[in-house]
Amino acid sequence: MRSPICSLLLASAVFAAPLAAPLVALGVGAAPDLAHAAVPETKRIALVDLQRVLMETTQGKNSKKDLEKAVAKSSAKLERKAADLQKQYEDLQAKAAMLSESELMRRQQELMVAEQELQELYAGAQEDLAKKEGLLMEKIYKNASAIVQSMAAEEGVQIVLVRSELTVLYANPQLDITNKVIVAYDKKFK
Template structure:
């Protein structure tokens, strides 16, 4: 009986050791701060966003001016002229909203630019993470910068600097305000 219990305990310990997985985490926000191409892409996207937002604001300001002018002239206009001016204002407002949706909407121009500029960089980071995980025998790598909540993370498990080095950059301790 003792032999059976001993064998059972030994098999449980062996199976739990075999099931043990090696975890690590990275902070992609921290990593991306070290990639000059990413920072340049962000600047370019910010500039586009500001430019397009100014265009949207100008269009709505023009509509506001048309509306104010319409209100001033309303008593002097015939019914037909009023309807034409109202239709013009409504049409310009639709065009402005469509322009805004085209630039900033789901899968709009800004989204497409972000994909074009940032996706290759994110792919390089993902490849570097995968290579490090394979080289170091890691089973799971989590991203500290995303939706995952860390109540405690041992800094020894942080592989962010390894990824930065793998990408060919030098980790900057001043950016370590993780």
């Protein structure tokens, strides 16, 4: 004995088949013929790891060194100011018992202002360094982009993707033109 659901499915299949045949003959509901569809043919795809271009080109390496020097210089200046401020705090703690209440309050206020200024200097230094890094990276990116466009035109590449773990899960290593881009970049931008 068949279940009511099975009987209902069988009946709907029997009645639907004769109705669907004329529609398929007219091309309605039929699967598209992919062999004859007008799909543009992709000749070639390439990948470029821009992070490697940034880190491995001569200009990128020099920019990184310049940024590291700027960070070291800024850090040394901030560390000196922080050490000086710490010394002032320790000095105030040592002399607190000998100072009048108004003098103690005045010095504490001065130290709080100095600490706030130090925090502002730190934030400003971070902002300046981030801005410098952004400008350097933008310059290298624009240069690399121009080189990639030129290489793509020469080699008949229609699509160049940025290779990263977030954008490309897998690609044939033969599609990666990063090494060529680095060599061309170093030749053009010394």
